[in-house]
Amino acid sequence: MIALVARSLGRVAAPLGALVAVLFGFQVALIAVAASFSRSGEFERLAQIVPAALRPALAPALTSFGSMAALGYFDAIIVLMVVGWAIYVATEPAADVESGLVDLVVARPVPRHRLITRSAVVSFGSTLALTLAMGIGTLTGLWLLAPPGVAWPEGRLLWLMISHLTLLSWCVGAAALAVSAWTRRRAAALAVVSIASMALYLVDSLGLWWSPMEMAARLTPFYYFHGGPLIAGTSDPAQNLTVLGIATIVALAVAYWRFETRDL
Amino acid sequence: MATPAIRFDALTKYYGPVVGVEALSLEVGQGEVFGFLGANGAGKTTTIRTLLDLLRPSSGSASVLGFDAQRQSLEVRRRVGYLPGEMPVYPELTGAGYLSFLAAIGPTAVSTTRLDSLFRRFDVSDLDLRRRMREYSHGMKRKLGIIQALMTDAPVLVMDEPTSGLDPLMMEAFAETVDEIARAGRSTVFVSSHILSEVERLCQRIGLIRAGRLVAVRTLSELRASAPRRVTVTFSQPVCSEPLDACEIVTREPQRWVLDVEGPLGPLVASLSALPVADVQVAPFTLEETILRLMGEPHS
Numbered sequence: 001m002i003a004l005v006a007r008s009l010g011r012v013a014a015p016l017g018a019l020v021a022v023l024f025g026f027q028v029a030l031i032a033v034a035a036s037f038s039r040s041g042e043f044e045r046l047a048q049i050v051p052a053a054l055r056p057a058l059a060p061a062l063t064s065f066g067s068m069a070a071l072g073y074f075d076a077i078i079v080l081m082v083v084g085w086a087i088y089v090a091t092e093p094a095a096d097v098e099s100g101l102v103d104l105v106v107a108r109p110v111p112r113h114r115l116i117t118r119s120a121v122v123s124f125g126s127t128l129a130l131t132l133a134m135g136i137g138t139l140t141g142l143w144l145l146a147p148p149g150v151a152w153p154e155g156r157l158l159w160l161m162i163s164h165l166t167l168l169s170w171c172v173g174a175a176a177l178a179v180s181a182w183t184r185r186r187a188a189a190l191a192v193v194s195i196a197s198m199a200l201y202l203v204d205s206l207g208l209w210w211s212p213m214e215m216a217a218r219l220t221p222f223y224y225f226h227g228g229p230l231i232a233g234t235s236d237p238a239q240n241l242t243v244l245g246i247a248t249i250v251a252l253a254v255a256y257w258r259f260e261t262r263d264l
Numbered sequence: 265m266a267t268p269a270i271r272f273d274a275l276t277k278y279y280g281p282v283v284g285v286e287a288l289s290l291e292v293g294q295g296e297v298f299g300f301l302g303a304n305g306a307g308k309t310t311t312i313r314t315l316l317d318l319l320r321p322s323s324g325s326a327s328v329l330g331f332d333a334q335r336q337s338l339e340v341r342r343r344v345g346y347l348p349g350e351m352p353v354y355p356e357l358t359g360a361g362y363l364s365f366l367a368a369i370g371p372t373a374v375s376t377t378r379l380d381s382l383f384r385r386f387d388v389s390d391l392d393l394r395r396r397m398r399e400y401s402h403g404m405k406r407k408l409g410i411i412q413a414l415m416t417d418a419p420v421l422v423m424d425e426p427t428s429g430l431d432p433l434m435m436e437a438f439a440e441t442v443d444e445i446a447r448a449g450r451s452t453v454f455v456s457s458h459i460l461s462e463v464e465r466l467c468q469r470i471g472l473i474r475a476g477r478l479v480a481v482r483t484l485s486e487l488r489a490s491a492p493r494r495v496t497v498t499f500s501q502p503v504c505s506e507p508l509d510a511c512e513i514v515t516r517e518p519q520r521w522v523l524d525v526e527g528p529l530g531p532l533v534a535s536l537s538a539l540p541v542a543d544v545q546v547a548p549f550t551l552e553e554t555i556l557r558l559m560g561e562p563h564s
Contacts, residue, residue, distance in 0.1 A: 010357075011354070104348065108369050109341045264319070
């Protein structure tokens with residue numbers, strides 16, 4: 001198992017390292033921007049210029065230095081980057097089938113489920129590495145750049161942001177693992193899960209602005225991670241994390257079942 | 265009676281409406297070198313991949329050394345060294361890294377002495393082993409593939425088109441290795457191929473598969489003995505009598521018959537004695553022609 005995980009990690013080490021650096025750097029840069037706004041007293045004005053439709057999601061993050069430091073965890077691009085990474089790594093079983101590497105591995109006494117476990121470990125582990133790198137980036141930025149006397153974001157808030165983003169990525173990654181346990185082409189698995197994720201993200205965004213879509217939005221994993229309500233303290237983190245965790249477990253179970261029963 | 269090394273029992277695999285393999289039953293004894301011969305798409309790879317539980321049969325079963333390929337697949341895979349038909353590689357790994365990885369997930373520790381002797385035999389240098397596999401030629405990848413299949417000294421070796429892409433020297437090195445394995449009698453070798461000369465050089469017994477069905481299983485000596493002969497009879501004047509029923513007529517002209525004859529020639533010679541024969545030429549079929557004939561028949 002260790003050899004399988006090490007091999008998979010070896011294949012993604014370079015892009016993972018680059019992504020860690022980008023996300024770490026972004027968090028540090030965000031603190032620098034927040035420090036600049038704080039020094040020039042722009043936070044109140046900033047919250048007012050956010051369009052009304054986006055206020056529930058974004059405005060709470062733009063009211064203080066502490067809350068802006070958390071913005072980097074739920075910015076759409078950042079969320080989709082982290083989720084996209086989880087999807088890419090989780091489609092490894094399909095890539096193994098496509099390239100024929102599965103023949104070499106499974107022809108040895110390696111149970112099939114280990115390939116799913118390996119990809120889950122690498123997808124979940126590397127996603128956790130990304131979100132932890134973001135957390136370290138935030139703390140580094142705060143230590144280096146926070147103006148004296150401003151309130152830092154609460155540790156609990158940072159922890160909630162990291163845990164929500166991590167679990168959201170795991171949930172989508174597990175879905176990607178399930179799809180890749182079905183397909184013979186990595187590109188097919190990537191396309192299906194990426195397009196579905198984008199569509200679900202849009203459904204969730206529409207649900208924020210338009211109440212008839214809210215019920216549909218509840219069916220998307222993105223519904224369970226909105227940074228604004230977390231900052232404002234109006235969402236239920238335990239419920240969000242439970243829903244995301246259960247969805248992750250269900251998708252993983254489907255992946256194990258399908259890979260065990262399919263032709264390779 | 266000893267447990268067969270490999271056994272297929274009415275193995276059938278359909279890909280939707282397409283037949284992969286149908287009702288294939290076959291036994292390969294321990295220590296035997298068996299050739300599985302068929303055209304591209306005949307079902308060789310499907311059969312092999314079912315043996316390793318990479319494919320699940322539609323019906324029937326396969327086993328290795330008495331272990332069921334599906335229900336006891338880990339036991340099967342502990343005992344098999346496998347060379348896939350298409351050699352997959354991790355392009356970013358060096359040759360040494362590739363073999364180390366495969367050894368790490370393999371059933372037993374790989375002896376350095378064994379590896380070194382394989383490197384020497386297949387002319388793989390330290391420099392080759394330090395290069396990344398993305399730089400390897402097809403033949404070099406194939407050599408590494410053969411080495412990874414042989415490195416654990418598995419009791420059953422399953423090799424799908426093993427010499428595809430190898431140069432003649434390496435083909436000979438491979439053949440010598442199989443000869444040694446056969447002489448030692450410790451391992452069974454199951455080689456699939458569409459190249460008759462390869463199978464003829466390596467194997468004691470041959471199974472012929474066509475369109476997913478096993479059409480014949482014979483030893484090489486049986487095949488040679490059963491090979492028909494092509495008999496060309498020239499007459500000094502036109503004849504109107506019929507050749508024997510046991511002969512297959514290839515061409516029939518008034519003064520010349522070309523016949524394919526299986527078995528003894530005595531009855532034909534006797535039937536010709538009353539005719540104005542000017543000349544008789546007898547040419548034996550080559551093994552290749554014999555096999556092509558078998559492959560062309562619906563059943564044998």
